[in-house]
Amino acid sequence: MKKYFFLFVILFLLWLLTSCGGAAPVEEPITEEVPAEEPAAEAEESPYENPPESISPLYVHEESIWKSNIIDLCWENPNQNNQADRVLIQSAIENTWEAVSLVDFVGWGACTPESKGIRIQLSDEPPQTKGLGTNIDSLENGMILNTTFNHWGCVDVNGNRVPCIFPYKGYSREDYIRISAVHEFGHALGFAHEQNRIDSPSWCDLQQGADGTMPIGGWDLNSVMNYCNPQWGGDGKLSEMDIIGVQRVYGAKRIEKERKKFDGLFEKPHFGE
Numbered sequence: 001m002k003k004y005f006f007l008f009v010i011l012f013l014l015w016l017l018t019s020c021g022g023a024a025p026v027e028e029p030i031t032e033e034v035p036a037e038e039p040a041a042e043a044e045e046s047p048y049e050n051p052p053e054s055i056s057p058l059y060v061h062e063e064s065i066w067k068s069n070i071i072d073l074c075w076e077n078p079n080q081n082n083q084a085d086r087v088l089i090q091s092a093i094e095n096t097w098e099a100v101s102l103v104d105f106v107g108w109g110a111c112t113p114e115s116k117g118i119r120i121q122l123s124d125e126p127p128q129t130k131g132l133g134t135n136i137d138s139l140e141n142g143m144i145l146n147t148t149f150n151h152w153g154c155v156d157v158n159g160n161r162v163p164c165i166f167p168y169k170g171y172s173r174e175d176y177i178r179i180s181a182v183h184e185f186g187h188a189l190g191f192a193h194e195q196n197r198i199d200s201p202s203w204c205d206l207q208q209g210a211d212g213t214m215p216i217g218g219w220d221l222n223s224v225m226n227y228c229n230p231q232w233g234g235d236g237k238l239s240e241m242d243i244i245g246v247q248r249v250y251g252a253k254r255i256e257k258e259r260k261k262f263d264g265l266f267e268k269p270h271f272g273e
């Protein structure tokens, strides 16, 4: 009996170590990295040249997957000044995660103390989610998104953080909002950083934040969840594997219009219904 108790304690400690629901927020290293100007130095090792045969994208934290595809969402601090930015964020999500899967974020109004689901605070700090998937369910300020970028997002030639003046390295302020929102919503759906996977190549050593539990299939350099993506944040556009990944977890959108748009992808045999 004692043996089982120790086994349980060890398993519990392991769970604590790997859990994303802990105190440490999933802070964004894009703080330091973004936007990447050049691909990683040892690009010749890039998986582009040896594409994995199996495709099973994203790094899912299985226990944090939402039970329903319909997920409540609210803003902690909506006001007139950030209205256009909120519209932009909503549109970015509608055109990515929601466009290809059955995920439907509903509400988008002001939070109340009782609000459930994802609660977004707009604040000039590193974009982050304070856990993966359902770990931020009903959590006040569970997701932080930045729309002003005076204290995060840009550095001078010496690497010191400075208020952003856009365009910055070819990005507009709207690009920053859109790209970081798509990434953070990936976390909110239960996806960890792709580069945290154990099969991440050695040149990609930007591991950060909570790990997933299901690193199956090929590592995806193009994922919006991969800091090593030579295109910062995948430019806020889901990679082919991101699309397949979110569809595998939450179901594929099958309406005719979307089917046409993603026709090539729907032909792949890997899709579940």
Ligand SMILES: [Zn+2]
Pocket (backbone or CB within 6 Å): 026, 027, 028, 029, 183, 187, 193, 209
């Ligand atoms: Zn992240």
